[in-house]
Amino acid sequence: MILVSACLAGIRCKYNGKDNGIPHIKELVRQGKAIPLCPEQLGGLPTPRPPAEIKGGSARDVLQGKALVVRRDGADVTQNFVMGAREVLRFCQEMGIKRAILKARSPSCGKGMIYDGTFTGKLVEGNGITAQLLMDNGIEVVTEDEIEKICWEDKGKQIFL
Numbered sequence: 001m002i003l004v005s006a007c008l009a010g011i012r013c014k015y016n017g018k019d020n021g022i023p024h025i026k027e028l029v030r031q032g033k034a035i036p037l038c039p040e041q042l043g044g045l046p047t048p049r050p051p052a053e054i055k056g057g058s059a060r061d062v063l064q065g066k067a068l069v070v071r072r073d074g075a076d077v078t079q080n081f082v083m084g085a086r087e088v089l090r091f092c093q094e095m096g097i098k099r100a101i102l103k104a105r106s107p108s109c110g111k112g113m114i115y116d117g118t119f120t121g122k123l124v125e126g127n128g129i130t131a132q133l134l135m136d137n138g139i140e141v142v143t144e145d146e147i148e149k150i151c152w153e154d155k156g157k158q159i160f161l
């Protein structure tokens with residue numbers, strides 16, 4: 001069993017009430033090979049919700065209480081993001097999940113590059129809070145951008161993970 005970002009599985013949990021569904025991920029869930037979770041919803045945030053970005057540091061800084069996650073209007077939603085990340089980690093540990101496919105560039109789920117905290121669409125190197133916490137605890141994380149390259153064959157009918 002692997003974890004996938006719920007929005008990639010077609011669940012409308014994005015900040016704007018939409019999803020990022022892609023057929024490969026939906027197929028994994030349909031086959032019972034993946035379970036979808038949304039850390040921001042698990043952290044108690046509503047959908048739709050104002051967008052938020054990491055400000056003043058890295059995801060690890062946020063987890064260590066040295067940086068914040070803020071909404072565009074300045075509201076501090078750090079605790080929601082951290083609580084959601086911890087819930088996802090707890091679930092993965094209880095279920096023995098070792099791999100995750102997460103949504104690229106998200107302040108929760110992104111890996112490698114995330115938005116820079118200015119709400120201008122600019123990207124900086126870094127990870128989302130949940131992705132960072134999972135990787136720090138030995139769970140392999142890839143994004144949907146990467147799985148296209150590494151693990152999908154046979155025109156979307158067969159996945160090898």
Ligand code: SF4
Binds near residue numbers: 106
């Ligand atoms: Fe998707 Fe993750 Fe954002 Fe939830 S927190 S909407 S799963 S990218």
